Amino acid sequence: MRERTFDVIVIGAGPAGEVAAGRLADGGKEVVVVEEHLIGGECSFYGCMPSKALLRPAQLLAEVARVPGATEAVTGELDVAATLARRDQVIHDLDDASQLPWLQERDIAVVRGHGVLTGEREVRVGDELLRARDAVVLGVGTRAMLPPIDGLEAARPWTNREVTTTKELPASLAILGGGPIGCEMAEAYRSLGVVVTLLEGGDRILSKEEQFASALVTESLRTRGVDLRTGVRVGRVERPEPGGPVTLVLEGGGDVTADELLVAAGRRSLTADLGIEAFGGEPGRPIEVDDQLRVPGHPWLFVCGDANGKALLTHVGKHQARIASDVILGRDVRLRPSVDPPPRVTFTEPQVAAVGYTLAQAKAAGINARSARATTSGNAGASFHGRNTPGESRIVIDDDRGVLVGATFTGPDVQDFLHAATVAIVGAVPLEDLWHSVPAFPTRSEVWLHLLADAGL
Numbered sequence: 001m002r003e004r005t006f007d008v009i010v011i012g013a014g015p016a017g018e019v020a021a022g023r024l025a026d027g028g029k030e031v032v033v034v035e036e037h038l039i040g041g042e043c044s045f046y047g048c049m050p051s052k053a054l055l056r057p058a059q060l061l062a063e064v065a066r067v068p069g070a071t072e073a074v075t076g077e078l079d080v081a082a083t084l085a086r087r088d089q090v091i092h093d094l095d096d097a098s099q100l101p102w103l104q105e106r107d108i109a110v111v112r113g114h115g116v117l118t119g120e121r122e123v124r125v126g127d128e129l130l131r132a133r134d135a136v137v138l139g140v141g142t143r144a145m146l147p148p149i150d151g152l153e154a155a156r157p158w159t160n161r162e163v164t165t166t167k168e169l170p171a172s173l174a175i176l177g178g179g180p181i182g183c184e185m186a187e188a189y190r191s192l193g194v195v196v197t198l199l200e201g202g203d204r205i206l207s208k209e210e211q212f213a214s215a216l217v218t219e220s221l222r223t224r225g226v227d228l229r230t231g232v233r234v235g236r237v238e239r240p241e242p243g244g245p246v247t248l249v250l251e252g253g254g255d256v257t258a259d260e261l262l263v264a265a266g267r268r269s270l271t272a273d274l275g276i277e278a279f280g281g282e283p284g285r286p287i288e289v290d291d292q293l294r295v296p297g298h299p300w301l302f303v304c305g306d307a308n309g310k311a312l313l314t315h316v317g318k319h320q321a322r323i324a325s326d327v328i329l330g331r332d333v334r335l336r337p338s339v340d341p342p343p344r345v346t347f348t349e350p351q352v353a354a355v356g357y358t359l360a361q362a363k364a365a366g367i368n369a370r371s372a373r374a375t376t377s378g379n380a381g382a383s384f385h386g387r388n389t390p391g392e393s394r395i396v397i398d399d400d401r402g403v404l405v406g407a408t409f410t411g412p413d414v415q416d417f418l419h420a421a422t423v424a425i426v427g428a429v430p431l432e433d434l435w436h437s438v439p440a441f442p443t444r445s446e447v448w449l450h451l452l453a454d455a456g457l
């Protein structure tokens with residue numbers, strides 16, 4: 001068996017693993033990355049990037065239709081083939097060659113294959129044994145979770161992998177689960193001309209967000225023609241002919257038939273064949289870590305990104321990777337609770353861009369909280385993006401401390417509003433100081449003036 005020794009072994013080259021490897025190498029460590037599929041991970045090839053590529057063209061076309069001058073100039077329909085071709089460019093036709101120079105420039109070694117922990121600071125990849133002088137960082141991520149529904153697995157449903165990469169669109173698509181994946185893909189596929197049925201088991205879609213945000217996205221999807229149903233329980237799935245239509249038999253009567261079925265009902269950690277049980281982990285479950293991303297009792301073992309289950313978001317995994325790397329490089333840094341829940345954006349139209357607590361979550365956390373609201377497009381800057389676009393914004397205020405603890409912006413293209421709110425929350429900026437943070441005219445940031453006015457400032 002071939003043996004090699006490095007300072008740090010990183011298993012999984014998704015966003016978390018890549019950032020850890022890069023930062024450690026920049027800090028002078030000799031690093032090896034073990035990857036069994038594509039360098040770039042789920043986010044680059046089957047997640048964030050292709051999903052946004054599928055959503056953006058129709059959203060831009062809708063914005064053009066709201067802005068006279070441009071409206072008259074752009075008169076055609078969405079080009080479906082060009083949209084799929086652009087998606088293929090974004091995911092580099094599922095080829096990770098363009099990710100390699102970044103690693104090579106930093107002298108990061110790459111080992112292709114499935115990594116398994118075989119001992120302390122020891123990883124086996126096929127017939128190669130890797131040893132680490134300092135640490136092992138796990139960034140193994142997640143896969144789609146299939147709920148235990150009779151016939152579901154045998155029906156070979158789509159997961160995020162097929163829905164983001166397919167070259168041929170089905171005429172109809174049923175989607176199980178109304179979280180961010182289900183909602184984004186419902187809108188994208190509908191905009192590409194597919195008949196979409198979205199089935200959510202809970203009483204509302206996007207259940208982790210403010211109720212008003214769920215209601216706005218529900219209304220928007222229904223207006224676009226998505227058959228959106230909540231409180232639905234699927235009892236059985238049938239696909240008599242492989243590749244033929246699939247039928248979901250609903251508990252309580254009725255069924256839904258579609259050419260394809262997407263399961264977007266949550267994720268499971270890729271910790272089943274990792275050797276994690278020897279270090280206190282449970283195969284298939286997220287691995288518990290402390291505020292320095294270490295596995296308790298194993299100071300050389302770190303877990304970053306989706307695999308620790310804290311928040312399944314690329315930017316969260318990358319932040320954790322920066323912290324773990326700095327700890328390995330000898331710095332005393334930790335996760336801070338100041339921005340938890342973290343910033344997040346569902347890229348539907350309207351978008352839901354939120355950070356920190358919803359009002360209900362703040363109250364449940366024992367905070368003396370109240371909210372203030374404003375119409376997102378109710379300012380001069382917004383008129384240049386299209387008057388009266390649907391969308392409301394709300395901030396959640398901790399009245400005892402006089403600071404923000406949450407914010408939600410809904411509307412078209414509001415994703416970049418979020419960072420100001422994140423800075424205000426992490427910096428615990430007093431509301432009076434926020435009031436003096438004057439937004440330029442005419443920018444859509446004037447929504448802050450209206451939010452603070454509604455809060456009594």
Ligand SMILES: Cc1cc2nc3c(=O)[nH]c(=O)nc-3n(C[C@H](O)[C@H](O)[C@H](O)COP(=O)(O)OP(=O)(O)OC[C@H]3O[C@@H](n4cnc5c(N)ncnc54)[C@H](O)[C@@H]3O)c2cc1C
Pocket residue numbers: 011012013014015016017034035036037038039040041042043044046047048049051113114115116139140141142160164181270273274304305306307311312313314315316317
């Ligand atoms: C459709 C979709 C859309 C999304 N959109 C967004 C978005 O807009 N914004 C956002 O912030 N997040 C989004 N996410 C979530 C985001 O993709 C994940 O949070 C992110 O990819 C997690 O990064 P990671 O590095 O932890 O894991 P991953 O990206 O899953 O990467 C893990 C890597 O580890 C490899 N691996 C696993 N086990 C082993 C092993 N034993 N040996 C070797 N290699 C191994 C895998 O092959 C993979 O390459 C989306 C997810 C999906 C599915």
Ligand SMILES: NC(=O)c1ccc[n+]([C@@H]2O[C@H](COP(=O)([O-])OP(=O)(O)OC[C@H]3O[C@@H](n4cnc5c(N)ncnc54)[C@H](O)[C@@H]3O)[C@@H](O)[C@H]2O)c1
Pocket residue numbers: 147176177178179180181182184199200201202205206207232233234264265266267311312313344345346347
């Ligand atoms: N824009 C973004 O940032 C973005 C986009 C997509 C995904 N993501 C990340 O990926 C993660 C996974 O996304 P997701 O949408 O798969 O998961 P999720 O856990 O967020 O949502 C799953 C939804 O499926 C529903 N569900 C579960 N079982 C069901 C069943 N049997 N029948 C009907 N409904 C059922 C749940 O009630 C829930 O609403 C998210 O947590 C998110 O962090 C982020």
